[in-house]
Amino acid sequence: MLRNKDLLDLESLTAAEIKLILDTAEAFLAVMRRPVPKVPILRDKTIVNLFFESSTRTRISFELAEKRLSADIVNFSAATSSLSKGETLKDTVDNILAMRADMVVMRHSASGAARYLADRIPAGVVNAGDGMHEHPTQGLLDMLTMRQRMGTLQGKRVVIVGDIMHSRVARSNIWGLTKMGAKVTVCGPPPMIPVQMEEMGCTVDYDLRHAIEGADAINVLRIQLERQTVQTFPGNREYARLYRLDDEMLAATKPSCFVLHPGPMNRDVEITSEVADGRRQVILDQVTNGVAVRMAVIYLLSGGAPENLGENLN
Amino acid sequence: MGTSTAKDRGKRRIIEKVRVIDPSRGLDASGHLVCEGGKILSCGEGPAPAELITPEAERIDASGLVLAPGFQDVHVHFREPGQEDKETIATGSAAAAAGGFTDVATMPNTTPVVDTAGAVRLILDRAREAGHCRVHPIGAISMGLAGEKMAEYADLVDAGAVGFSDDGRPVADGGLMRRAMDYSRILGVPMISHPEDLSLSAGGVMHEGAWSTRLGLRGIPYAAETAFIARDIELCRLTGARLHVCHVSSRQAVQLIRRAKEDGLPVTAETAPHFLDLSDADCADYDPRFKMNPPLRTIDDQEALIEALQDGTLDCIATDHAPHTATEKNRPFAEAPFGVIGLETSFAVCHDRLVRRGGMSLSRLIELMSGGGARILGLPKASLDAGAPSDFTLLDCEETWTPRGRDFASKGRNCPWLGRSLTGRVVATHLGGSFSFVRSSRLAESARA
Numbered sequence: 001m002l003r004n005k006d007l008l009d010l011e012s013l014t015a016a017e018i019k020l021i022l023d024t025a026e027a028f029l030a031v032m033r034r035p036v037p038k039v040p041i042l043r044d045k046t047i048v049n050l051f052f053e054s055s056t057r058t059r060i061s062f063e064l065a066e067k068r069l070s071a072d073i074v075n076f077s078a079a080t081s082s083l084s085k086g087e088t089l090k091d092t093v094d095n096i097l098a099m100r101a102d103m104v105v106m107r108h109s110a111s112g113a114a115r116y117l118a119d120r121i122p123a124g125v126v127n128a129g130d131g132m133h134e135h136p137t138q139g140l141l142d143m144l145t146m147r148q149r150m151g152t153l154q155g156k157r158v159v160i161v162g163d164i165m166h167s168r169v170a171r172s173n174i175w176g177l178t179k180m181g182a183k184v185t186v187c188g189p190p191p192m193i194p195v196q197m198e199e200m201g202c203t204v205d206y207d208l209r210h211a212i213e214g215a216d217a218i219n220v221l222r223i224q225l226e227r228q229t230v231q232t233f234p235g236n237r238e239y240a241r242l243y244r245l246d247d248e249m250l251a252a253t254k255p256s257c258f259v260l261h262p263g264p265m266n267r268d269v270e271i272t273s274e275v276a277d278g279r280r281q282v283i284l285d286q287v288t289n290g291v292a293v294r295m296a297v298i299y300l301l302s303g304g305a306p307e308n309l310g311e312n313l314n
Numbered sequence: 315m316g317t318s319t320a321k322d323r324g325k326r327r328i329i330e331k332v333r334v335i336d337p338s339r340g341l342d343a344s345g346h347l348v349c350e351g352g353k354i355l356s357c358g359e360g361p362a363p364a365e366l367i368t369p370e371a372e373r374i375d376a377s378g379l380v381l382a383p384g385f386q387d388v389h390v391h392f393r394e395p396g397q398e399d400k401e402t403i404a405t406g407s408a409a410a411a412a413g414g415f416t417d418v419a420t421m422p423n424t425t426p427v428v429d430t431a432g433a434v435r436l437i438l439d440r441a442r443e444a445g446h447c448r449v450h451p452i453g454a455i456s457m458g459l460a461g462e463k464m465a466e467y468a469d470l471v472d473a474g475a476v477g478f479s480d481d482g483r484p485v486a487d488g489g490l491m492r493r494a495m496d497y498s499r500i501l502g503v504p505m506i507s508h509p510e511d512l513s514l515s516a517g518g519v520m521h522e523g524a525w526s527t528r529l530g531l532r533g534i535p536y537a538a539e540t541a542f543i544a545r546d547i548e549l550c551r552l553t554g555a556r557l558h559v560c561h562v563s564s565r566q567a568v569q570l571i572r573r574a575k576e577d578g579l580p581v582t583a584e585t586a587p588h589f590l591d592l593s594d595a596d597c598a599d600y601d602p603r604f605k606m607n608p609p610l611r612t613i614d615d616q617e618a619l620i621e622a623l624q625d626g627t628l629d630c631i632a633t634d635h636a637p638h639t640a641t642e643k644n645r646p647f648a649e650a651p652f653g654v655i656g657l658e659t660s661f662a663v664c665h666d667r668l669v670r671r672g673g674m675s676l677s678r679l680i681e682l683m684s685g686g687g688a689r690i691l692g693l694p695k696a697s698l699d700a701g702a703p704s705d706f707t708l709l710d711c712e713e714t715w716t717p718r719g720r721d722f723a724s725k726g727r728n729c730p731w732l733g734r735s736l737t738g739r740v741v742a743t744h745l746g747g748s749f750s751f752v753r754s755s756r757l758a759e760s761a762r763a
Binding site: 011088089090108110111112113115116130131132133134168171194195196197199200229230 | 516517522523524526527528529530531532533535599600641644645646647648649
């Protein structure tokens with residue numbers, strides 16, 4: 001069982017809880033391969049998807065997960081909600097309370113926004129990304145994908161490349177992977193690596209070729225052009241010269257080393273098209289796993305017992 | 315309070331069996347204070363002189379309490395005119411009285427900005443009407459705090475301004491700051507620096523360190539403060555003008571100020587109670603009650619600041635009392651405004667942290683809380699000597715209490731210590747001829763007896 005009503009971050013999960021979510025996701029993957037990939041587990045539940053920041057793939061992935069669990073869904077997005085009319089997050093919270101939703105999935109541009117919501121409503125909250133803080137379901141789906149390829153995360157070496165400073169994906173990956181016994185190295189231009197990064201339990205390397213030597217997996221992050229409020233690197237050309245993952249670099253790594261990318265990709269900036277479409281990437285597995293992980297999280301937070309899962313899936 | 319009648323204000327009052335601490339005389343002894351008509355007649359060790367004990371005098375047995383000069387705060391925001399939802403001069407000065415303060419200096423970032431004599435007079439008038447404490451307006455260095463054109467400093471000083479600052483909107487233009495400081499030499503008041511290089515703090519919402527990295531919040535590096543202090547110290551060296559540095563938050567900033575003082579420069583500096591008791595780790599729950607600018611730094615900085623208060627590198631403790639409405643603060647951390655209130659908890663926090671847990675003498679703390687006004691802004695010296703104004707505060711150093719929002723006289727509830735237990739409390743404040751604040755029913759009983 002999960003200890004909290006919410007999934008706000010991976011920092012506060014135990015290794016046992018992470019393993020439970022990943023194992024549950026595997027069971028849902030089996031459901032997704034059925035001719036009718038849908039189970040009636042959450043027929044009586046209402047889930048609100050609150051996206052205050054634009055998102056396509058995360059929002060669709062959550063929606064699909066919710067539909068496959070047969071939940072009723074309400075969608076808010078920044079453009080269509082009253083937030084654009086000056087409503088505060090507090091008012092939004094009060095409205096959700098009045099609607100008696102069972103669960104809220106929220107993405108918001110402010111770090112800590114998911115926590116803000118969770119502290120104020122009895123419904124469960126799933127953080128779909130809060131500012132630069134965490135994106136726990138992305139971390140979980142990355143870990144599920146890695147575990148499928150490597151069998152275990154224990155003792156494996158994972159390199160995360162890119163704009164670590166602005167990345168909630170990086171933070172969730174670091175907490176989750178290190179809890180599961182993996183060794184994490186972050187790599188990127190120095191202005192993109194926040195101060196005292198090592199205190200999160202990872203190592204820092206500014207040289208990509210060096211960082212990926214002996215790595216088991218490389219998670220290439222999107223260069224978030226939209227988050228660069230000030231210039232943190234000289235430009236895409238120079239970034240590509242130093243930090244773009246290409247076939248030649250990949251050839252120098254372990255043959256079993258594979259590549260993840262949370263998408264959407266800036267092709268030929270952080271990753272070459274050859275790598276993005278090549279045989280060592282698992283990018284579409286990540287997308288499939290994303291739906292399964294989100295089904296698992298929603299199921300477990302709705303009070304679904306792991307031991308009843310087999311029965312519930314029949 | 316406003317409970318005293320005109321007759322009360324004139325009458326003789328004798329505070330007895332009280333521990334009197336007057337840092338201006340090095341006095342810390344069991345003693346008395348006799349005052350009448352706004353003046354102290356006698357204050358010292360032992361019982362009150364027999365010839366001063368008249369039958370009609372009000373006698374207050376204050377055993378177990380400490381009597382100290384009224385506190386002075388050189389850095390508060392009372393938000394009036396223009397932002398009365400956050401605070402007014404009446405509510406802010408009532409909060410000051412409840413915190414033991416008799417003198418406060420208000421920052422000019424109101425709407426309109428305090429950049430004209432009219433605005434100075436408005437503040438003085440409102441403060442006089444409220445009558446809870448004396449309010450000393452600080453004028454703007456630049457018109458509208460825009461950082462471009464100098465205000466009419468002499469006109470503002472004549473109206474009552476005690477110093478100049480662009481608090482909250484640092485004077486980025488070094489040339490302007492140089493000329494303002496140069497000019498201030500004919501005014502007899504200091505230029506006050508809010509040290510922040512906005513290009514280094516841009517976007518930051520908390521201290522840049524392990525916690526900001528972990529929480530995914532943009533950081534404000536030490537250099538945003540120190541680079542600016544270094545500039546202003548060099549301008550002080552260049553012009554010879556008096557410089558006061560606001561809300562010093564870090565070890566490196568302390569070192570710059572210490573060296574400037576060693577060089578003999580006319581620099582003074584303050585720090586705030588929150589920097590002495592809290593750290594960036596307190597931001598871990600994304601609670602905007604811990605968000606202010608400059609931000610909470612580390613435990614190491616806390617230690618350096620306390621050391622600097624002990625050795626005189628820092629001249630005083632100022633609250634930077636910065637009220638906001640509940641609506642404004644009730645937002646996710648990154649979006650909430652900077653600032654915390656502090657007047658009503660300052661003594662408790664500083665007593666608990668510095669005296670009870672930090673080994674500082676009570677006398678030194680009182681000096682740091684009451685000495686700033688005179689040394690920095692040229693206000694009357696805090697003193698309990700015969701002939702001085704009868705401005706004093708009564709303190710209970712044993713009482714342990716927990717601040718609650720509804721008990722504040724301030725409109726602000728943005729207090730980091732809500733729900734935290736503190737030892738040390740202001741019992742009463744006396745301003746001129748009467749009490750401006752009384753908390754303890756025990757004191758009232760003693761007075762009747």
